[in-house]
Amino acid sequence: MKLTFSYKFLILFLVILIAEILIGKYLHDPFIRPFGGDVLVVILIYAFLRTFLLTNNKKLASGVFVFACIIEFLQALHYVTWFGLEDNKLMSIVMGTSFSYYDLLAYFGGYLICLMLKD
Template sequence: MKLTFSSKFLFIFLAILIIEILIAKYLHDAFIRPFGGDVLVVVLIYAFLRTFLKTNNKKLALGILVFACLIELFQKLHYVRWFGWEHNKLMCTLLGTSFSYYDLLAYFVGYLIIIVTLIR
């Protein structure tokens, strides 16, 4: 692993961040907001890390998938309460508070998008 800077991945990160914010603020449907947002968050994290890291990209993508799935599993255990953040709207939004198998599927789809489009 080596520190670097990639303007390409910074641009991808910022574009996805803007899309995520717009989805969260303006879209209140039953598919794109819950599923599409979760697909994009995996790609968002990957793009952010690739902005500053040069590493084995397949391992990085897999690590992000595992991380996202662990966070989802911790949601099933109501881990936000462990830290006393259950009344903090920002932390609940960032960390999530409800477990869903569909979220795990969304993270895997995000991982596949990374593998197919961003890894070279």
């Protein structure tokens, strides 16, 4: 793993970040917001890390996927309350408050897309 700077992944990160904000703010449908947003969040984290790290694509994608799954399982344990943030709307949204097996499927979809992203 080496430090680097990739404009390609920075632009991808910023585009997905804007899409996530717009989805969260304006889209209230039963599919894109809950499923598409979760697919995108894995790609968002991956793109952010790839902006600064030159590393094995598969290992990084796997690490982001595992991280997302751990966060999802922590949501089942209501970890937001551990930090006393249950009344903070922004942090509750960012950290997530409810567990869903469908989210794990969405994260896997994001992982597969990350595997296709090359330098």
